[in-house]
Amino acid sequence: MEVRFSxxxxxxxxxxxxxxxxxxxxxxTAIWAQDKNGLIGKDGLLPWKLPNxxxxxxxxxxxxxLVMGRKTYExxxxxxxxxxxxxxxxxxxxxxxxxxxxxxxxxxxxxxxEDLHVGGGxxxxxxxxxxxxxxxxxxxxxxxTGDAYIGEIDxxxxxxxxxxxxxxxxxxxxxHVFQKWVRRQ
Numbered sequence: 380m381e382v383r384f385s386x387x388x389x390x391x392x393x394x395x396x397x398x399x400x401x402x403x404x405x406x407x408t409a410i411w412a413q414d415k416n417g418l419i420g421k422d423g424l425l426p427w428k429l430p431n432x433x434x435x436x437x438x439x440x441x442x443x444x445l446v447m448g449r450k451t452y453e454x455x456x457x458x459x460x461x462x463x464x465x466x467x468x469x470x471x472x473x474x475x476x477x478x479x480x481x482x483x484x485x486x487x488x489x490x491x492x493e494d495l496h497v498g499g500g501x502x503x504x505x506x507x508x509x510x511x512x513x514x515x516x517x518x519x520x521x522x523x524t525g526d527a528y529i530g531e532i533d534x535x536x537x538x539x540x541x542x543x544x545x546x547x548x549x550x551x552x553x554x555h556v557f558q559k560w561v562r563r564q
Contacts, residue, residue: 407490407510409497410439412517412555413529420500421525423454431551432517436498439515443494446483448503449474450527466492468503486510501530508532512562517545520554538563 412432413419420426425433445462449469452459457477459465465480466489474482483489486507497507514537537560545555 405491405493406512407495407497407507408439408513408515409504409507409511410436410515411499411504411529412436412519414519414521414523416522417529418523418525418527419529420451420454420527421523423450423527426523426525427519427521427553429517429519429545429551429553429555431545432519432555432557435515435517435557440496440498443496444489444492445496445498446486446489446503446507447498448500451499451503452476452480464492468506500527504532505530514558514560516558516560518556518558520556534560536563537561 411419412425412427412429414427418426441462444464444466446466446468447455449467449471452465452467452474460477460479462479465477466483467474467476467480468483468486470484472482476482486509489495490510497504497511514532514534539558540561541557541559543557545551545557547554
């Protein structure tokens with residue numbers, strides 16, 4: 380299986396509110412895949428099989444820290460143990476967690492965390508959007524059924540800096556494109 384990206388797509392531009400360069404490890408990214416209708420999940424999981432996107436997600440998040448909502452965390456199950464640290468943003472005070480996870484109740488609790496990646500669901504993406512520096516979005520040119528949607532995301536503060544078509548093959552049958560959006564200076 381081959382995944383191709385340009386060098387500039389893999390490089391991150393980091394800016395804060397004062398348009399100054401941020402420390403590389405203090406950047407907050409959001410990363411998700413969606414179908415034509417904005418669908419991002421079904422029963423806490425992805426409603427499609429697209430290894431290119433899964434590999435892309437892992438390449439961006441595996442060495443960092445993830446923040447996600449309770450339903451997304453529960454959908455990951457034991458697969459969440461592969462990450463060094465996960466913050467579960469929830470209104471609940473108690474939740475069964477693996478040793479690498481911790482409950483938080485607001486974005487402010489993790490804004491100083493290095494290399495933070497917002498991994499879903501839709502409410503969590505919108506909650507962290509004011510703090511997000513870079514958005515990685517995979518658009519899948521297909522329609523699926525599910526129960527979780529990205530909802531309205533205001534991209535007016537972001538600029539589309541890269542758009543790369545995904546490679547189609549026997550394992551990646553849905554046309555898709557990888558986008559990188561960077562917060563405007």
